Amino acid sequence: MSESPLLEHHLRTLRLPSFLAHYRRLLALHQDPLPYLNDLVGLEVNKRHENGIRNRIAAGHFPTLKTIEAFDFSLQPQLPKAKLLEHFDGEFIRQHRNVIFYGPPGTGKTHCLIALGTAACMRGYRVRFTTAAELLMSLIEAKRNGVLERKFQWLERFDLLLVDELGYIPFEREQTDLLFNVISARYERSSIAITTNLAFEQWTQIFPDAMAASAVIDRLIHHGTVLQFGGESHRLRSRKAGKVE
Numbered sequence: 001m002s003e004s005p006l007l008e009h010h011l012r013t014l015r016l017p018s019f020l021a022h023y024r025r026l027l028a029l030h031q032d033p034l035p036y037l038n039d040l041v042g043l044e045v046n047k048r049h050e051n052g053i054r055n056r057i058a059a060g061h062f063p064t065l066k067t068i069e070a071f072d073f074s075l076q077p078q079l080p081k082a083k084l085l086e087h088f089d090g091e092f093i094r095q096h097r098n099v100i101f102y103g104p105p106g107t108g109k110t111h112c113l114i115a116l117g118t119a120a121c122m123r124g125y126r127v128r129f130t131t132a133a134e135l136l137m138s139l140i141e142a143k144r145n146g147v148l149e150r151k152f153q154w155l156e157r158f159d160l161l162l163v164d165e166l167g168y169i170p171f172e173r174e175q176t177d178l179l180f181n182v183i184s185a186r187y188e189r190s191s192i193a194i195t196t197n198l199a200f201e202q203w204t205q206i207f208p209d210a211m212a213a214s215a216v217i218d219r220l221i222h223h224g225t226v227l228q229f230g231g232e233s234h235r236l237r238s239r240k241a242g243k244v245e
């Protein structure tokens with residue numbers, strides 16, 4: 001078949017780059033039009049699927065790449081592995097449930113948070129990674145600039161919000177109110193996954209009062225699963241073993 005500028009123009013207009021790239025090559029492999037069309041459409045669908053995953057992962061703003069396959073569960077014997085892995089099919093997001101990774105530093109909470117978020121991107125969910133400090137700073141800034149509502153709407157676009165390191169810095173009243181707004185807005189409508197080094201009893205240390213702490217905890221854990229990490233810090237262990245990370 002000779003080149004067809006009109007067809008190519010139409011394929012560009014319809015944004016079918018895989019059709020455009022392969023329509024001549026595949027023609028040589030097919031006598032029947034239907035399998036030919038099937039193959040071409042299949043290529044386009046696969047390409048879009050791959051692009052979708054890549055774009056969602058890029059939009060997720062993950063600080064590094066981590067996979068659950070690279071997570072050594074033997075270092076976390078008390079962590080309920082099956083319960084953690086259940087979350088990797090994304091069903092908890094469909095059900096608007098939350099997940100909380102709780103434990104001391106260096107035990108793999110952020111690793112699992114990133115791996116969970118990446119898996120959700122692959123399943124078609126829109127995900128955003130942020131730290132608690134970063135989230136609150138951006139909310140305060142949005143409030144100061146009079147664009148808080150827009151910021152809330154932007155956050156609502158994500159099916160899963162990953163909030164790393166809740167508990168490292170104490171909150172002031174204004175920040176607590178903003179965090180409460182984010183969590184309330186997502187309650188039973190979309191999901192949050194958080195990591196924290198603080199037990200719930202200690203959350204009063206980072207919130208201005210016990211009422212504020214329990215209001216946030218209530219909404220997080222009502223439809224949420226708490227997974228407890230433990231043991232020695234992986235960072236310290238690696239350093240002792242002479243590895244550099």
Ligand code: ADP
Binds near residue numbers: 073103107111
């Ligand atoms: P946390 O968030 O609990 O402080 P991180 O997830 O940041 O801990 O883990 C610190 C480093 O150790 C990361 O590079 C992480 O990939 C690695 N790590 C921690 N636990 C494990 C594990 N069980 N298997 C593989 N790597 C781990």
Ligand code: MG
Binds near residue numbers: 110111164165
């Ligand atoms: Mg961490």
